[in-house]
Amino acid sequence: MxxxxxxxxxxxxxxxxxxxxxxxxxxxxxxxxxxxxxxxxxxxxxxxxxxxxxxxxxxxxxxxxxxxxxxxGGSDENYTSARYEGFGPGNSLFIIECLTDNVNRTIAEVRNCFTKTGGKLGISGSVVHQFNHFSVFTLPEVTEDEILEILVMNDVDVSDIETDEVGVTIYGTADDYNAIRTAVLEANPDIEFETEEIMWLPIMETTIDSDDQKEAFDKLMQMLDEIDDVQDVYHNVAL
The missing domain is CATH 1.10.10 (Arc Repressor Mutant, subunit A)
Structure with a gap:
């Protein structure tokens, strides 16, 4: 697809x-x-x-x-961004984005998820090089030529553009999020984005064929989702 x-x-x-x-x-x-x-x-x-x-x-x-x-109200509550990288069941790779008021608690909870599902938490940089950090926009009811004209007129560089039955998807660097979004909205203020995200996308996807590993992968995803400090989870498994 x-x-x-x-x-x-x-x-x-x-x-x-x-x-x-x-x-x-x-x-x-x-x-x-x-x-x-x-x-x-x-x-x-x-x-x-x-x-x-x-x-x-x-x-x-x-x-x-x-x-x-x-x-x-001047609340003194504070959160720190934290990113963890891990190796899950099969050949699955994970990036977990967190927002936490207690880093020690969060890393312990995330590590526990991997340990209990046969994976392991990696060090910083062990997984992230297998992903691209992209700003991604999907725009319905437009053509690729229309988007290219907008980007060229605004001198905005992007990494890739794809077209499918839903519309046009633009991929740019994470740093180009505001430039791409501003260019599109200035050209068409009424446009509604199907997707407008900054996300980690795997360079190569993998599949999990073993039933046991699939079960462990699903359990890992569920456990990560239950951690309050986890904001987003990205992986390289084709589902």
Whole structure:
């Protein structure tokens, strides 16, 4: 089905997670974005981006408001971004993005997930080189020529463009997220993105054929999803 389908599958997997997990995830991200800058999304682009993503995943206005109000109230609560890399069942590789107020607790919980499913937590850099850190946008009801014209007119370089039955998917570096998004929206302010994410995409995918390893992989994914500090999980397994 192509890489564009795999990208949407990653986004859909997040959407299908438990609401409480989604609310907690975005509550932390909104709070930290508001605390580190202005609590006004019109003057804080990082906050605006997180709020837009949260709304797409049906996070309620009340959850968003509470997180911003918490930042405005001067709460001393603080979270640290942490990234862990691991080797799972079969030839599976993992990148786990976390936001935590206790790094020691989080790394212990993540390590436990791998240990109990026959994998192991790797050192920093042991897995990440097998992934690309991309900003990814899928735009329905546009043509590749239209997107190319927008990008060329705005002098925006991208890594790749793919077209399928849903629309056009743009791949750029993570640093080019704002440049790509701004160029597209200035050309067409009413466009709605099917996908607008910064994500880790595997350079090569793998398959898991053994039933035992598939069971262990599913258990690992479930255990990681149950950790409150885990924000996103990326892997190289073709599902």
């Amino acid at each position: 192509g890489r564009a389908f795999e990208v949407r599958k990653v986004a859909m997997a997040k959407t299908n997670a438990a609401k409480s997990k989604i609310y907690a995830k975005y509550g932390k991200e909104i709070y930290m974005a508001a605390k580190s800058g202005s609590p006004d999304p019109e003057t804080n682009q990082a906050l605006k981006r997180v709020i837009e993503k949260a709304k797409k995943e049906q996070v309620t206005a009340d959850v968003i408001k509470r997180a911003i109000d918490k930042a405005k």
